[in-house]
Amino acid sequence: MRNEKENSWQIVWILAKTDFKLRYQSSLLGFLWVILKPLSTFAILSLVFTNVFKGGHAYSMGMFTGIILWNFFSEGTMAGMISFSMKSHIVKKIFIPRWIIVVASSINVLLNFIINLFVLAIFYIIYGITPGIPYILIGLYYCLLTYLIVVTFSFFIAPLFPKLRDLNQIWEVILVAGFYTAPIIYPMEIMPPHVQTLLYLNPMTFIIVHIKSVLINQQFIFPFHDLIFTLIVILGFIASLFVFKKTSRRVAEYI
Amino acid sequence: MNTASIVTRNISKSFSIPHEKINTVRGAVVNIFKKKSYEIFRALDNVSFEVQKGECFGIIGRNGSGKSTLLKIIAGIYEPDEGSLIIKGKISPFLELGIGFNPELSGRDNIFLNGPILGLSRRQIEECYDAIVEYSELGRFIDQKLTNYSSGMQVRLAYSVAIHANRDILLLDEVFAVGDESFQKKGIKEFQKYRAQNKTVILVSHNLDSILHHCDRALLIHGGKIIAIGTPREIVSLYRSEYVTIPLGGKSTTL
Numbered sequence: 001m002r003n004e005k006e007n008s009w010q011i012v013w014i015l016a017k018t019d020f021k022l023r024y025q026s027s028l029l030g031f032l033w034v035i036l037k038p039l040s041t042f043a044i045l046s047l048v049f050t051n052v053f054k055g056g057h058a059y060s061m062g063m064f065t066g067i068i069l070w071n072f073f074s075e076g077t078m079a080g081m082i083s084f085s086m087k088s089h090i091v092k093k094i095f096i097p098r099w100i101i102v103v104a105s106s107i108n109v110l111l112n113f114i115i116n117l118f119v120l121a122i123f124y125i126i127y128g129i130t131p132g133i134p135y136i137l138i139g140l141y142y143c144l145l146t147y148l149i150v151v152t153f154s155f156f157i158a159p160l161f162p163k164l165r166d167l168n169q170i171w172e173v174i175l176v177a178g179f180y181t182a183p184i185i186y187p188m189e190i191m192p193p194h195v196q197t198l199l200y201l202n203p204m205t206f207i208i209v210h211i212k213s214v215l216i217n218q219q220f221i222f223p224f225h226d227l228i229f230t231l232i233v234i235l236g237f238i239a240s241l242f243v244f245k246k247t248s249r250r251v252a253e254y255i
Numbered sequence: 256m257n258t259a260s261i262v263t264r265n266i267s268k269s270f271s272i273p274h275e276k277i278n279t280v281r282g283a284v285v286n287i288f289k290k291k292s293y294e295i296f297r298a299l300d301n302v303s304f305e306v307q308k309g310e311c312f313g314i315i316g317r318n319g320s321g322k323s324t325l326l327k328i329i330a331g332i333y334e335p336d337e338g339s340l341i342i343k344g345k346i347s348p349f350l351e352l353g354i355g356f357n358p359e360l361s362g363r364d365n366i367f368l369n370g371p372i373l374g375l376s377r378r379q380i381e382e383c384y385d386a387i388v389e390y391s392e393l394g395r396f397i398d399q400k401l402t403n404y405s406s407g408m409q410v411r412l413a414y415s416v417a418i419h420a421n422r423d424i425l426l427l428d429e430v431f432a433v434g435d436e437s438f439q440k441k442g443i444k445e446f447q448k449y450r451a452q453n454k455t456v457i458l459v460s461h462n463l464d465s466i467l468h469h470c471d472r473a474l475l476i477h478g479g480k481i482i483a484i485g486t487p488r489e490i491v492s493l494y495r496s497e498y499v500t501i502p503l504g505g506k507s508t509t510l
Contacts, residue, residue, distance in 0.1 A: 003376070011371045018368050022359055093354045094372060095331030095346075166279040252332045253270070 011100050015087070016107035023108070034112045035119050038068050049185055057127040059187070062212045066184030068120055069143070069211065072113040073150055073204050074175045079105040080154020081161045081168060088162075088255040098248040099241075102158045106151055117143070124215075131215045138220060142211045145230065148237050149203050155240035159247035162255045182208050203233075259343070260424055260455040261306040261329060266338035268299040268324055298324040300479040302338070309453035313466040313473035313487055315494055321479040322459050326350060326426055329457070344423030344455070347373060351428075353413030362388075362397040362404070362412055369413070373420035383419045390441070391415035410434060418445050424455045429462075463491045 024030035042064045053059050083105035084091060084098075091101065124130065131139070161167045181202045188196060188209050199205045206229050213219045273293040277283055299321045306312045316322050327333040328340065330348040355372045356365050366387055370380040380387075388397050391411045401409055411434050434442070446469070449456065460466055466473055466487050473490035475482040477498055483490060 007371060007374060007376055010377050014368055014371050018357065018360065018364070021364070022357065025359075090355045090372060092332065093351045094348055096372060163278060164280045164283065166281055170280060249334050252327075253334075 008097055008100055011096060012104045012107065015100070015104035016111075019104075020108050020111070034115050038064070038071050038116055039119070041071075042067050045185060053186065055187075057129065058216050061124060061127055061129055062187070062216045063185055064123060065120060065212055065215060066182065066208045068113070068116045069146060069208055070179055070182060070184055070204060071116070072109065072143075072146055074178070075112070076106050076109040076147075076150030077153045077157065077175075078168070078171065079109050080150065081157045081171060083154070083158050084162050084251055084255055091252050092255055098251060099155075099244065102154050102244070103151065106147070106154060109150070110147060113143070129216060131218050135214050135218055135220065139211050139215045142207050142214070145233050146204070146207055148233050149207075152233070152237045152240040155244040159244065159251055162251065178202050178204065181205065183212075184208060258308050259305040259341075260308045260310070261343075261457070262339075262341040263305075263325075263329070264303050264339045264341075266299055266302040266325070266328060266335045266340065267297070268328060268333065268336050270296045270298055272296055298479050299328070299335070302476075302479075302481055304474055304481060304484055306455055306457060308343070308455055309450075310472065311450060311456040311458060311470045313470035313490070314457060314459045314476060315461070315463065315466060315473060315490065316476035317498065320476045322476060323350075323428075324479075325476065326428060326457070326459060330426055342424065345374065346424045346426060347417070347420050347422035348426040349417055349428060350426060352410060352417060356401060356409070356413060358401040361400055362391075362393060365401060365412065366397075366416055369416045370420070373417060374422060375420055387415050387419050390418060392438070407434060411438060414438075414442065418442075422454075424457075425449065426457045426459075428459045463494070467491055 027033070029036075042060075045063060045067070046060050049063070050056075050060055055062075080102050083101045086105070087101050090096065091098070157167065157171070181199050182204045183191075183199070188199070191199065206225075210221070210226070213221055271293050272295075273291060275286075275291070277286055277291075302321075302325060314322055314325070324333065326348070327350070328335050329342070330346060330350060332348075353365075353369060355369050357368065360368065366384065367377075367380055371377065375383075388394075391397075391408075391414070393408060393412060396404065396408065397412075401412075404412070414434065446456075450469075456469075458466065458470055470487045472484065473487045474484045475490050475494050475498065482498070483493055485493075
């Protein structure tokens with residue numbers, strides 16, 4: 001029994017490692033692309049919006065933080081969604097527990113995210129934003145929650161994509177809406193209260209609002225709300241596991 | 256106590272083949288009120304048999320008779336619609352060699368990718384690594400990318416890893432005719448080692464001589480139904496006399 005669990009995680013790891021090798025072994029700037037994407041998004045948006053929201057470095061670093069977190073969510077859910085199709089040559093030929101495929105797809109995205117966190121840290125230091133250790137730890141906690149959210153969404157949508165091939169296009173549109181309903185470019189405060197409530201339907205809104213507040217403003221607001229949110233995330237994750245168990249059983253038949 | 260390794264009881268499996276393939280969200284929405292016509296193809300109909308521990312059990316039948324579907328159900332890749340399956344022991348399905356192999360990676364990387372998928376732990380692969388390379392007779396080519404291998408070399412590598420995946424039950428689908436004559440002789444020696452270790456084997460082959468030579472019992476399947484189970488001699492002669500010339504075509508009912 002225990003051997004099988006260990007073997008499962010070894011498969012997760014080797015699949016992720018293989019994907020990583022394949023992606024970067026033949027590209028020159030290979031690794032650099034990992035940080036280039038959020039960096040360039042930040043550069044362009046910063047150019048435009050620092051004149052709209054005059055907040056100096058605090059504003060732009062807040063936006064950069066939001067961009068990196070959002071990238072993690074969007075890339076993670078995308079990778080999860082196409083994971084069965086990408087690994088169809090394995091799923092159709094041998095039995096491996098289906099969760100392995102989905103989780104393995106999130107590992108490389110997680111790695112990219114961690115690298116971008118380091119870049120973010122460097123920028124923070126350059127701009128003199130130095131949250132204390134407790135705030136950094138809380139920030140990391142939000143990152144962990146984000147990973148859980150990514151995996152939850154991945155479990156829900158991965159079995160759907162092989163059946164409905166345009167789901168990735170639909171999801172891309174949803175992700176665009178998500179980017180603008182999470183206060184990444186703008187601060188939450190400029191929205192009227194009833195709009196703010198609506199924005200919280202986006203799971204990343206809570207994360208981004210709170211992580212910005214913790215890291216940039218060194219304000220830890222409302223621990224009560226954090227507990228509720230954590231509970232919702234955990235319940236959502238458990239629900240996704242149950243649903244996934246059912247929906248993924250026959251995946252090999254229609255990949 | 257039942258010493259059977261594999262017990263199938265009343266296994267049925269149907270595939271519904273729609274007359275128009277709808278695999279997009281757009282398609283589903285547009286056609287929501289359209290009456291969908293489809294065919295039900297009954298791939299397996301009430302299949303029941305037992306394979307005893309240590310037995311070599313042959314399965315023969317025409318193309319399209321349901322052999323592959325049956326094997327995939329036993330291997331856990333497909334789920335039966337009806338019936339039950341009991342398997343005592345871990346299965347090593349050799350339905351295809353080199354599952355997960357990627358041509359852009361070296362032979363070495365592919366061993367470490369394919370091994371865990373076949374159930375080997377990382378430690379086991381490291382211990383057997385030299386033996387695997389030696390059996391494949393690839394020598395220094397092991398560090399070359401698979402795209403540089405001939406097809407014979409790729410198959411030898413895949414076969415070599417599969418041989419070292421030490422499991423209780425083997426599902427062999429036409430894998431003897433692999434490699435040149437000396438390599439095939441090695442394969443048969445390995446097969447005989449398995450038999451000596453009292454491992455259960457299911458052998459699917461169109462090579463009736465290998466069924467006659469290796470199997471203890473055999474099963475004839477046609478049109479998704481079991482026609483007969485008996486000694487290899489009985490089954491092969493039944494197959495040759497009656498079933499080889501029957502025109503192909505499974506049962507299907509149009510709704």
